[in-house]
Structure formats: structure tokens, C-alpha cells
Amino acid sequence: MYWKIIPDYRGILSFHELALTFLRAWPITTERHPDSPRRLMPRWLMESDACSPVKEQPPGDPGPADVGDRPGPAALSLELLQSIDWKLFEEVCAEYFRLCGFHATTQRCGADGGIDIRLGLPSDPSRIVNIVQCKRWGKPVRIKELREFLGVMAANKISHGVFVTSSTFNVKAKKFAAENGVYLLDGEGILKRIMERSRADRERLLEIATEGDYLTPTCASCGIKLVSRRNKKDNSTFWGCINYPQCWYTLPA
Numbered sequence: 001m002y003w004k005i006i007p008d009y010r011g012i013l014s015f016h017e018l019a020l021t022f023l024r025a026w027p028i029t030t031e032r033h034p035d036s037p038r039r040l041m042p043r044w045l046m047e048s049d050a051c052s053p054v055k056e057q058p059p060g061d062p063g064p065a066d067v068g069d070r071p072g073p074a075a076l077s078l079e080l081l082q083s084i085d086w087k088l089f090e091e092v093c094a095e096y097f098r099l100c101g102f103h104a105t106t107q108r109c110g111a112d113g114g115i116d117i118r119l120g121l122p123s124d125p126s127r128i129v130n131i132v133q134c135k136r137w138g139k140p141v142r143i144k145e146l147r148e149f150l151g152v153m154a155a156n157k158i159s160h161g162v163f164v165t166s167s168t169f170n171v172k173a174k175k176f177a178a179e180n181g182v183y184l185l186d187g188e189g190i191l192k193r194i195m196e197r198s199r200a201d202r203e204r205l206l207e208i209a210t211e212g213d214y215l216t217p218t219c220a221s222c223g224i225k226l227v228s229r230r231n232k233k234d235n236s237t238f239w240g241c242i243n244y245p246q247c248w249y250t251l252p253a
């Protein structure tokens, strides 16, 4: 991770925050530019309440028309988003942004530099206008993760960032994000956005979320599915990589 190689990152972060402030105050406004990222951004990305919890269920039938013999759940739900492989959650988010009109790219495995999804303009995919961090978590995202993401944004000279999680953000994280222009989408938020899409889009996203062995997590280093292992000391189970001992990646079960 970015911060692990910098022993004292607090000073650097202040510099990054200053750099971001400078970037935002740059006199060349992007709003009138023909390739404006703001124009391409869905309206909700520019709203300040992007992370507020959903108060009511969106209207309409949330389920796909015909699930046929397909195994697994018939529709996307918060429970499903919170239980699928973290890599599939990332892919669902990437596909969602593609459906919104972005050119979205993810990395199959290996060090991602703190960026899970890069969003480029359809007319020029190499021009990254927004970066996305995805956390398929059960616990709330804290200010620590937001600080790290802001540092990644600054290091990549990107002034627009979206942090998506299947869980929630704690109060400090929300405040920090609002102060620093990071758009937040919690589990209910991303689900609400998905449910506002067409039935075909929802089916496409469900298909990605439930692809293959969708409940088994992926090794972030090797890009292959982990296997269930047993800790010989306390007999507990955990997810380990089949490439052990070359790969030491593990996740709690």
C-alpha cells in the first residue's frame, strides 16, 4: 500500500491536501470544456448527499424478468453485495460505471497502487478523469481509508474520486470526504443506483455478481480463487492461496 512505504505520511498528506486544493483552485475550469468530466459524471456523483442512506425503496420491480434455471439469488440485494467475492464486487462497480458512460478499467491482480477502478472518457480512455476505491467490507469504512485514498488521488493528480463500499462509512469518514471532495457510496447507495438502472442493466450486474464460485474470495496477488484452510493451532478456518508458500495472501473466513 501507498502509505506503508512512507514512514511519516502525515506531513506528506498535508502536502497532498494542499496540492489538491491547488488543483481545484486552478483557473482552467473544467465545467465548460467539451470533454468535461463533470458533464460526464452522473448527476448523483456531483451531489453532496451521495452517501446518505436510502430512505425509501425505489419504485418498480427490482427483480429480473426471467431467472430460469440460473442458480443463485434472483436479484441483487444488500446481503448479496456484502457476501460476494471482493473482486466481483469491484467488477460490479466497474460495470456500473461503464453503464453510466465511462471507460472503466480494473486490474486483474497484483499491486494496484490503491486504485481499484480507473474511469476514462469514452472519447479518450487513456485520459483518467476519476478513480474509484472499492471495499467489499462488513465493517464501516473509517477516516484512515479515506485519507489513504485522498493521498492516492493527489499522487495521481486526480481531483475526482469515488469510494464505494458494501458496508457504511462512519461519521468522521463522511465529514472528511465531504471536506475533500471524495464522493461516497455505501452499500445502500450503490444498490439504489443499480436499482434505478434498466432491467437489462440490472440483469447484467447480477450476472457479474453471481459469476462462477461467487462467494469464494480471490487472491489479490495471484488473481485466482482462494481455498479454505484450517489453522492447526486453534482449528479455525481461513482463506488461503493455493500458491502457498510462494503466495502468503490470506483472508479471514
Ligand SMILES: [Zn+2]
Pocket (backbone or CB within 6 Å): 219, 220, 221, 222, 223, 241, 242, 243, 247, 248, 249
Ligand atoms: Zn496468491
